[in-house]
Amino acid sequence: MRSVRPAATSRRRALVWPLTAVCLLLALPFGSTATSAPGSAYRWPLTPRPQVVRSFDPPAQRWQAGHRGVDLAADADDAVLSARAGTVNFAGSVAGRPTVSVMHADGILTTYEPVVARVRRGDHVGRGEVIGLIVAGHAGCRAAACLHWGARRGRGRDAVYLDPLGLLGVLQVRLKPLTPADAPDRARPAAAPR
Secondary structure, three states, rough: OOOOOHHHHHHHHHHHHHHHHHHHHHOOOOOOOOOOOOOOOOOOOOOOOOEEEOOEEOOOOOOOEEEEEEEEEEEEOEEEEEOOOOEEEEEEEEEEEEEEEEEOOOOOEEEEEEEEEOOOOEEEEOOOOOEEEOOOOOOOOOOOOOEEEEEOOHHHHHHHEEOHHHHOOOOOOOOOOOOHHHHHOOOOOOOOOO
């Protein structure tokens, strides 16, 4: 005899499979060029494509500690490239670290540090144009030098930090169960015979 599931569970499961398929398609790798995924307006800020040494790890609350960008392995004096065309918003020191930020047409601000600027505030930069050189000494970096690359939309209290890798279309999507009962590693009780 066939077991009958509650309608809500069936509807939820019916939504999970199409969502899973879409997410998996979006997560497919697009090669390992120094630019980015096809169709992306953004590119890697270093060439060749760098190793990600530390991932994006935003805090649960905006005032808490977290990692609001990614650290990319590099060498001191490597050229840092603008990830997309835009206008230099800032070129100077923030908390003693040389920093460059670029505002892009889509409203996203990308930041690069520790970078000695080769540009000035107000300069227009093209996608892939050199904006500065990396300085060794980024705290917590396991490589000879690291570029901390950040991205955000909005300002002040309205600022939302973004994973810069998402701008490239190279993020890996991992789905989590909707409820503990949906977890694949949880043993499901057998249906009682009727």
